[in-house]
Amino acid sequence: MWMQNDIKLKINTNKEILSGLPQNNKKNILKYQEQIESLINEYNKYKNDILSEMYNRKTTLSDIKQNKDLDVTLKTILSTDDIIYLLNTYNTSYEKMELDKDLYDVSRFYRTNFEKVNEDLVKIINKYRLVGLDIKYEDFNYSVYANKYMTVFINELSNNSLNYNVLKECFDTLYWQCPDIFTHIELNLKDLYYSNKKLFDKYVNNQKNKVFTDFEKSGKEIMEDYLLLQRNYDELYNSDTYLILQDFLTKKLNTKDYTLDRITKNFNDFISDPVTDNDEFNNNIKKLYNSLNEYKEYLHFLYLIDGVKKLYSEKDKFKNVVKNKFTIISSNEKKIKKLNKKIVKYMKRGKSELANKFSLTVDSLIFDTKKLYDELDMDVFNEQVLNKLSDDSSIYDLLCLVYSYYLYFIACIKKNDANYTAESIELEVNRLRKFLISPYNTIIGNISIVREKNIPMIISDCYKLLNLNVSMDVLNSDNIDNLIESTAKIKKYYNVLNCRLVLEDISFICDTETILTEEEYVSVLE
Amino acid sequence: MDNKKLKELNYHELIKIYQEIKEFIEYLNKEKDSLDMGDVDAK
Numbered sequence: 001m002w003m004q005n006d007i008k009l010k011i012n013t014n015k016e017i018l019s020g021l022p023q024n025n026k027k028n029i030l031k032y033q034e035q036i037e038s039l040i041n042e043y044n045k046y047k048n049d050i051l052s053e054m055y056n057r058k059t060t061l062s063d064i065k066q067n068k069d070l071d072v073t074l075k076t077i078l079s080t081d082d083i084i085y086l087l088n089t090y091n092t093s094y095e096k097m098e099l100d101k102d103l104y105d106v107s108r109f110y111r112t113n114f115e116k117v118n119e120d121l122v123k124i125i126n127k128y129r130l131v132g133l134d135i136k137y138e139d140f141n142y143s144v145y146a147n148k149y150m151t152v153f154i155n156e157l158s159n160n161s162l163n164y165n166v167l168k169e170c171f172d173t174l175y176w177q178c179p180d181i182f183t184h185i186e187l188n189l190k191d192l193y194y195s196n197k198k199l200f201d202k203y204v205n206n207q208k209n210k211v212f213t214d215f216e217k218s219g220k221e222i223m224e225d226y227l228l229l230q231r232n233y234d235e236l237y238n239s240d241t242y243l244i245l246q247d248f249l250t251k252k253l254n255t256k257d258y259t260l261d262r263i264t265k266n267f268n269d270f271i272s273d274p275v276t277d278n279d280e281f282n283n284n285i286k287k288l289y290n291s292l293n294e295y296k297e298y299l300h301f302l303y304l305i306d307g308v309k310k311l312y313s314e315k316d317k318f319k320n321v322v323k324n325k326f327t328i329i330s331s332n333e334k335k336i337k338k339l340n341k342k343i344v345k346y347m348k349r350g351k352s353e354l355a356n357k358f359s360l361t362v363d364s365l366i367f368d369t370k371k372l373y374d375e376l377d378m379d380v381f382n383e384q385v386l387n388k389l390s391d392d393s394s395i396y397d398l399l400c401l402v403y404s405y406y407l408y409f410i411a412c413i414k415k416n417d418a419n420y421t422a423e424s425i426e427l428e429v430n431r432l433r434k435f436l437i438s439p440y441n442t443i444i445g446n447i448s449i450v451r452e453k454n455i456p457m458i459i460s461d462c463y464k465l466l467n468l469n470v471s472m473d474v475l476n477s478d479n480i481d482n483l484i485e486s487t488a489k490i491k492k493y494y495n496v497l498n499c500r501l502v503l504e505d506i507s508f509i510c511d512t513e514t515i516l517t518e519e520e521y522v523s524v525l526e
Numbered sequence: 527m528d529n530k531k532l533k534e535l536n537y538h539e540l541i542k543i544y545q546e547i548k549e550f551i552e553y554l555n556k557e558k559d560s561l562d563m564g565d566v567d568a569k
Contacts, residue, residue: 003531004543011550018557029561036558043551050544053532057540508537515544 007046014039051521058512059523061505066242073233080226084437086208087219090388091404093200097127099193100377101406106189109182114171117182118162121153124189131203133196141337142188143362144344145178150185180363183370190373191333194326227439238491241500248506253492255507263493266486270468282494284466289487290440291459296480297435298395298444298455303416304402304409304432305395309449311385312398318382325376332369336362381408395444396436403432 021035022028085096094100102124109117128135140150152170156162174181193200208219215222237243247253256262267275270288275281298305311318339358346355381401388401402409406429413428414420435441447453456475463470474483496503515521535543 003535004539004546007543007546011546014550015553023561033558033561036554040551040554040558043547043554047544047547047551049529049532050540050547053529053535054540054544057537504537508541511537511541515541 047519051516051519052523054512055516055521055523058509058516061501062245062509064242064245064500067236067240070233070236070240073229073236077226077229077233080222080229083211084223084226086204086211087223088400088404089219090384090401093197093204094193095404095406096204097131097200098406099124099127102127103186103189104407104410106182106186114168115164118153118164118167121185122157122162125154125157128189128192128196131196131199133192133199135192139192140185140188141340142191142333143178143181143184143336143366144340144347144359145174145181146184146188147340149174149181150188178363180366184366187366187370187373226437230437230439238495239498244496244499245501245506245509248510249513255503255510257489258493258496258503263490266489266493269483269486270463270470270490272469278494278497282491284463284468285487285490285494287466288463288468288470289484289491291443291462292475292480292484292487294435294438294441294443295455295459295475296477296484297431299477299480301399301432301435304412305398305449307412308385308389308398308402311382312389312449315382315386315389318379318386321379322376322383325372325379329369329372329376332365332372336365336369339365377407378411381405389449391448391450393449395447395449396441398449399432399444400436403429403436 018032018035018039021032023032088096102120105112105120106117106124125135135154137147137151137154140147149167149170152167153162156166171181178184211222212218217225248255270285271281339362343355343358343362346352346358384401384405389397402412409429409432410425413425417424443455443458447455454472456472459475460470460472470483496506501509532540
């Protein structure tokens with residue numbers, strides 16, 4: 001500290017000299033001013049020397065690059081992300097190709113706008129064509145209105161871009177004759193899917209086999225590798241010195257929170273004695289952090305778990321429901337198509353009264369069929385509860401099943417949250433996906449859907465064995481976030497402790513960064 | 527300023543010295559601003 005004292009002494013001396021200078025006349029005041037300016041120059045030079053030293057030290061210390069393996073690992077994870085849906089054993093080509101979601105969007109045309117519905121139709125028709133189903137306007141035989149609109153639509157599509165003015169003009173004419181025109185198109189597309197299901201199944205199957213060939217692995221092996229990759233990525237990410245430093249520089253973290261004194265308060269949430277083995281304690285805290293997160297997500301998705309458990313308890317009711325409903329739908333659709341042929345015939349002959357009479361019958365049949373298709377969305381899920389779940393199934397299996405059926409899933413979301421929005425639905429869908437592909441789940445895969453388990457007790461007992469106190473009483477939705485935050489902080493503390501910079505270096509880099517920015521310091525070397 | 531001595535300082539000392547100097551420069555600037563130049567002309 002000798003230099004600091006030197007500077008202090010020098011400053012005090014200068015202050016004393018200044019205070020001794022007379023300011024009783026113009027000459028003396030000017031002299032006093034000259035003296036001040038001279039001192040300002042002198043001390044600005046000192047300040048620059050110090051800033052230069054700070055800059056040099058900061059540059060050397062923070063000359064750290066992000067681990068290159070992070071990007072490579074992330075790319076591999078993302079490429080697996082794109083194909084993981086093909087490995088799903090719970091759903092069919094309809095869900096895998098997201099036709100359930102696309103057709104649901106079309107069914108809600110009144111909630112979106114004209115362009116969006118037409119974009120959705122383009123997306124669906126492109127998917128149909130992808131599997132080899134060459135959609136033509138003749139395929140739209142659900143109603144004369146659906147046929148008229150889709151004739152214009154497919155003609156527009158053949159020009160490679162949709163002219164919305166042309167489509168709007170056609171729609172405006174037809175809408176007043178048939179306000180349900182998009183419902184007719186939606187059902188027509190569903191009918192086309194079911195009539196050509198084999199083509200879709202074959203396409204999805206080929207895609208899946210291509211994945212197995214490309215990866216040279218089975219589905220199970222691909223999933224195992226995927227989970228391992230995620231673990232590796234997290235490990236690399238959390239221990240990366242560059243990223244840790246960025247967290248402090250961007251003020252996401254504060255160095256003051258990661259001193260041993262401060263972190264001891266978090267330690268005390270879980271242990272009563274001082275830590276003797278840091279590595280062991282850190283590993284156990286990481287495990288606890290994962291268990292707490294898993295339990296939090298379990299609690300969050302209880303509305304799904306309870307709902308499916310109830311369906312499972314009455315699963316025998318669902319036998320043959322889908323089959324029977326399809327029989328009625330098919331019969332209705334046959335009648336609709338037959339009547340439509342008659343309508344066209346009568347229209348051509350100018351017998352509009354007869355055509356209108358049959359049109360009303362078609363409308364009524366389509367209305368009933370729409371209701372049946374809507375019920376079918378839930379019935380298909382119920383049938384999967386019957387076929388895919390057994391007493392040996394786990395909570396993980398149950399949630400995978402829900403995730404596989406978008407329409408059932410969003411029906412549950414809407415029932416559970418009266419204030420749902422399109423964004424909140426998307427967030428919930430993504431949250432469940434993230435939960436299911438987490439490599440850290442150890443609880444939900446081991447809990448049967450038919451046996452109740454006391455999860456707080458399982459967690460509490462497990463960590464007691466690892467010398468961590470997690471009382472059963474604190475494991476509830478009110479406390480869980482605080483516990484997660486505390487374990488996350490301890491995890492971060494060890495990441496900081498084990499990184500290539502010591503906390504003092506990080507503090508210095510952050511403080512210096514602030515000072516250099518405030519001073520608008522520019523190095524002479526730059 | 528002696529650059530050799532500067533290099534020997536630890537981080538805390540470096541930042542503290544910077545702060546001492548910065549505060550003194552601020553003091554000097556205030557002193558300079560408080561000089562009544564109108565008064566100087568009158569005298």
